[in-house]
């Protein structure tokens with residue numbers, strides 16, 4: 362175990378690539394550069410609100426003992442061997458080329474080598490302006506930081522690839538935000554999250570040199586990324602093999618989001634991790650009532666580009682941007698295009714298997730495709746609470762045939778009284794499902810076990826996060842602490858006080874269902 366301050370940090374990224382070393386925080390374009398050095402801007406009075414004990418242990422980080430370490434987490438102190446920088450990247454936002462973006466409020470302090478040899482970038486989000494802040498302040502508010510802290514850890518415990526969060530610090534400064542974009546800016550408490558990931562490189566990191574036609578830089582970044590993060594990929598075709606693996610990981614990530622009903626909300630290419638991790642927890646939401654066209658992002662409302670059911674195809678579109686960016690490294694792009702077109706097959710195979718697990722099927726047979734489609738139609742029509750529906754499905758007695766009893770069994774998952782047609786869909790599905798389950802070669806117990814480890818029981822619903830944030834803002838951390846415990850066991854029945862659907866009052870309240878982009 363080592364302390365945050367005494368660690369000998371590695372700085373491979375800045376030692377390998379060309380960067381702007383001036384340390385100037387003036388917003389600017391940085392052609393030819395992979396990063397710009399940027400020290401965090403000190404805050405008034407950093408106060409530790411949360412610390413991920415398990416993650417710290419995994420990384421070999423010693424328990425915090427004094428204020429100097431909290432000062433590191435708040436950006437007021439930098440260890441001697443850290444070389445803080447903001448990365449330069451570009452991106453497509455809402456389908457449009459946005460040019461240079463870069464870390465406008467995130468600063469990577471250094472790379473921490475864990476006892477198992479794995480290297481982790483330690484990054485502060487909300488640590489003040491950088492060369493890439495454009496017209497914004499480089500800060501984050503408590504509201505969005507609590508959401509990122511809790512949700513990224515919750516995703517980890519759901520077994521979904523994600524960046525992690527080590528700490529949450531309240532800065533003591535006030536930050537101005539117009540939460541509802543109605544021209545009424547308000548002061549909100551500022552906060553900083555320390556995020557960790559092997560790398561925060563995004564699709565947009567590769568789009569940047571490609572757009573600037575800096576082909577040598579692009580090649581250098583690709584080669585380095587493969588050697589460092591995909592060391593098992595060797596040989597002449599390594600760039601193509603690498604692309605295929607990113608495609609595979611991205612498809613897998615989409616399947617995982619669909620499994621738990623996670624809607625990211627801003628799937629721009631600057632928010633697509635090159636490792637296939639969930640990155641950037643902004644206006645995300647879990648589905649409450651099952652609606653494939655639900656988007657939690659108010660900015661996304663007109664087109665619903667990032668709606669729940671569209672995420673897999675948006676991921677393919679984003680992979681297309683990555684493919685275009687690296688196309689210059691291939692003599693011809695035929696295979697690249699073919700791989701991209703193969704995404705749908707890759708996704709569908711994984712998706713079916715995942716749905717089979719959600720349903721407790723022993724295997725996914727060809728005829729199960731119809732059952733899955735039947736279920737999807739049922740869910741999209743009845744719009745029950747997704748999480749509760751699957752829990753009830755797992756608990757439904759196998760021998761139950763009484764329509765009224767079946768209907769009552771699912772009552773808890775309904776938002777409002779379903780129409781007659783919806784009832785018929787439910788009963789027809791249950792009939793087909795029960796018949797299929799009877800043909801399982803595995804036992805009912807095994808089937809239920811599979812369902813229990815695939816279908817989460819506890820999800821961090823937006824209204825719960827909202828209530829926890831309201832509490833914290835008033836100095837009451839009870840709910841926040843309870844959620845921190847509950848999210849670590851999303852498949853257990855020990856935290857059933859959070860096993861409940863979204864209350865009526867929360868469906869229209871800002872921050873409880875829908876959110877705006879960057880805060």
Ligand SMILES: Nc1ncnc2c1ncn2[C@@H]1O[C@H](COP(=O)(O)OP(=O)(O)OP(=O)(O)O)[C@@H](O)[C@H]1O
Pocket residue numbers: 462463464465466467493494495497498499500501627631632640641642643878879880
């Ligand atoms: N308050 C802010 N100050 C400076 N730059 C910002 C601010 N908010 C967002 N940005 C920048 O705007 C771009 C898009 O914002 P987005 O909300 O996707 O990212 P983010 O939440 O800040 O960061 P990340 O993707 O690193 O989690 C990024 O380049 C980001 O750094």
